[in-house]
Amino acid sequence: MDLVRQFDGERSEEEAIHAFLGHHPGSFEPEWLRRLIRQSLLPKGILIYAHQDPARVAVSSQPKRAFLFLKLPIFPPSVVDVVAQWLSFMFQWPALLCGALLFVASHVYVYGVLIQERHVDFNQLNAAGILLIMLLSTLGTICHEFGHASAAAHYGCRKMTIGWGLYIIYTVLWTNVSEAWKLPRRQRAMIDIGGVYFESLFLLLTLALYSETGNLVFLFAFVMIDLNIVMTLNPFLRMDGYWLMSDLFGIVNLRKQQTAWLEEIAAKLFGNGSGAPRSSLSERAKWALGIYSVAGAIFLIYLLTVIFKFVILNVAGAYPAMLQAFWHDALAGMTALELLGGFFEIFWRSLMLLGAAVMLLSLGRRAIGMVARVGMFRAAAQQRGV
Structure with missing residues (x-):
């Protein structure tokens, strides 16, 4: 706000920055202030150019499709706003506390008792069971998106849309909560976590269905949806965990800051740190990000x-x-329906094995990349005589 006050309608950007640094000498680098103005204050309409119409500022110029190959609305604001406002009471502190306790209790029961006691054999599932797991996972994802919308509605956001999109080869759901940028960081962080909160409550439904029926499909669904939740909370992907850490600590360009911080750590371990990019993360943010990342990885x-x-x-x-x-x-003779059912049984198992192979390959490539980067730091350190 002190920087904004330097723009009196007459000063240029450089003159305003110079005036600000005159009041706060040595507090910020001029280049950092320029980026703040051009990447945040101007796009959000907090500052505007003299020729701009104030009624048309802060309108995103991002293409509608953005990083999604397809972006189709499913639930319009007339539906989302009504449901979200009705469910917004879930973000009052008594409900949040109750939800957190149920989340912890259900996970202790599933992983500490059920998984240990039951001989869980995935081959017990048939095609119908897999389709049911896919249906439950989809419903859980819809609950996730309404969690974001309900949290936003709790803080006064309106005109929200939930839709479907295609990202690379993955189908995804998205929620438009554009008004959230006007909120304080902690409220934005609650919107970020709202999806996981609602999806965690959906887990209680799968657990209740398993307890009532004893059908392993619902136990498998619990684990699969849980895996999706953990992946969503990964702070190194542009998903909920990424935006949560960014909003909690006010970190702009978190991805670049993470990379610079990790390279900084590697340089300190294998060199003198002089060749590594300098991260602007505060010590508090580094500790929080480190603990969060380690706990999530475990x-x-x-x-x-x-x-x-x-x-x-x-x-x-x-x-x-x-x-x-x-x-x-098949050689002995099967009806068309039996052939189709048998093919589907083979097909989804093949997809699972292929997915596991791709994941292992990806992890291997990442590990090789990390080793190569460490080797670069070691070589640079040797050249400097460290």
């Missing part, structure tokens, strides 16, 4: 271990015999 590794043990190994172990049986039955 839980993600645990979930992946559970899935690998109870899903991938089971499917891979039974896959050759299933292929042989399908081929034998």
Whole structure:
């Protein structure tokens, strides 16, 4: 705000920056202030050029499709706003506390009791079970998006849309909460976490269905949806976790700051740090981001271990015999419906194994990249005689 006050309608950008630094010598680099003006204050309409119409500022120039190849609205504001306002009471502190306690209790029960006691065999699932898991996962994702909208409605946002999009090869849902940028950072952070909050409550439904029926489909759905939640909270992807950390600590360009910080750490470990980019993250933000990332990585590794043990190994172990049986039955004669059902059984198992292979390949490539980067720091350190 002190910087904004220097724009009196007569000063240029450089003159305003110079005047600001005159009141706050050494507080900020001029280039950082220029980026703040051009990347935030002007796009958001906090500052405007003399020739601009004040009624038309802060209108995003981003293409409608943006990073999505397809972007189709599903629920219009006339639906989203009504539902979101009706559910906005869930973001009052008593409801939030109750939701947090239920989240912890359900996870302790599932991973501490059910997963340990039951012999979970993924091959027990048939095509109908897989379709049911996909349906439950989709419903959980819809709840996730209404969580964002309900949190935004709790803080007064309106005209929200929920839609479907295609990102690379993935189908995604999105929620337009454009009015949220006007809110304080902590309220924006609550909107960021609102989707996970509602999706976690949806987990309670799958757990209740499992307790009532004893059907392993609902237990598998719990684990699969949980994995989606953890991936959403990853602060290194542009998903909820990324925006949560950005809003909590007011970090602009969090991705670049993370990269600079990690390279800074590597340079300190394997060199003198002089060649690494300098991160502008505060010490508080670094500690919080570090703890958040480590805790998230530990839980993600645990979930992946559970899935690998109870899903991938089971499917891979039974896959050759299933292929042989399908081929034998096909040669012996099958109806078209039986052939289609058998093909689907093979198809979704093949997709799961392919997905596991791609994930392992991606992790391997990332590990090789990290080793290569460490090697670069070591080589640079040796050249400097460190």
